[in-house]
Amino acid sequence: MASSHGATDNEHLVQSADPDHPANLICSLCRKFYTLGWVTGTGGGTSIRHHDHIFIAPSGVQKELMQPTDMFVMDFNKREYLRKPTVLKPSACTPLFLAAFTRGAGCCIHTHSQWAVLVTLLVERDFGKDTCFEIQEIEQIKGIPKGRGKVGNLGYYDRLRVPIIENTAHEEDLTESLEEAMEKYPDTYAVLVRRHGIYVWGDNVHKAKTQCESLDYIFQLAVEMKKLGLPWTK
Ligand SMILES: CSCCC(=O)C(=O)COP(=O)(O)O
Numbered sequence: 746m747a748s749s750h751g752a753t754d755n756e757h758l759v760q761s762a763d764p765d766h767p768a769n770l771i772c773s774l775c776r777k778f779y780t781l782g783w784v785t786g787t788g789g790g791t792s793i794r795h796h797d798h799i800f801i802a803p804s805g806v807q808k809e810l811m812q813p814t815d816m817f818v819m820d821f822n823k824r825e826y827l828r829k830p831t832v833l834k835p836s837a838c839t840p841l842f843l844a845a846f847t848r849g850a851g852c853c854i855h856t857h858s859q860w861a862v863l864v865t866l867l868v869e870r871d872f873g874k875d876t877c878f879e880i881q882e883i884e885q886i887k888g889i890p891k892g893r894g895k896v897g898n899l900g901y902y903d904r905l906r907v908p909i910i911e912n913t914a915h916e917e918d919l920t921e922s923l924e925e926a927m928e929k930y931p932d933t934y935a936v937l938v939r940r941h942g943i944y945v946w947g948d949n950v951h952k953a954k955t956q957c958e959s960l961d962y963i964f965q966l967a968v969e970m971k972k973l974g975l976p977w978t979k
């Protein structure tokens with residue numbers, strides 16, 4: 746059955762009075778992220794896994810104006826859409842979000858933050874080698890977990906490493922190199938995309954959001970440190 750919105754059935758999957766329902770959360774998070782410059786001009790986005798349901802925003806829309814009924818819902822195991830608003834396409838970031846969910850994430854955030862983009866421009870590409878942003882002895886590093894399956898967060902004297910992959914003409918073509926970076930850096934909860942932005946994931950929405958905030962803070966600081974000629978590592 747089609748609704749006035751142009752959606753197929755299963756509207757009940759995205760309609761709830763609970764502000765913590767994934768369809769409501771994606772909309773409220775993206776409104777917040779818009780004010781931070783993370784999802785402006787339709788770029789960036791957020792996806793949430795709730796049990797075996799993946800909630801995905803539409804592609805090419807103003808992310809701060811989305812409504813819960815705009816959301817796609819995918820069955821994670823079957824990789825089939827349970828809900829597909831007919832007038833919209835699912836986010837081009839979907840295969841990248843799925844890569845994070847396959848590794849146990851409950852939420853994945855993609856931002857086009859200028860701090861993330863600038864950091865990728867300040868780390869030289871070393872052909873034939875992995876490229877990665879590294880920083881240490883910054884208090885906010887404590888906002889980042891040690892790694893999947895490890896207890897607790899990084900300590901002040903630990904080194905934060907965030908791999909950087911090269912951008913591609915189409916978002917979905919980033920999937921292979923994102924997955925490679927996830928394999929090479931099994932402790933990472935984020936991958937930077939040169940000249941594009943960052944993917945950050947977490948065990949749940951709260952962790953993905955606070956990790957993304959910590960990283961953005963660190964990237965801004967790193968850019969300012971570089972301008973002052975201060976080193977990122979000892
Ligand atoms: C100006 S946005 C270009 C596409 C992009 O990088 C992005 O993150 C948005 O993709 P979506 O399909 O979710 O709109």
Ligand SMILES: [Zn+2]
Nearest residue numbers: 788789916942
């Ligand atoms: Zn993007």
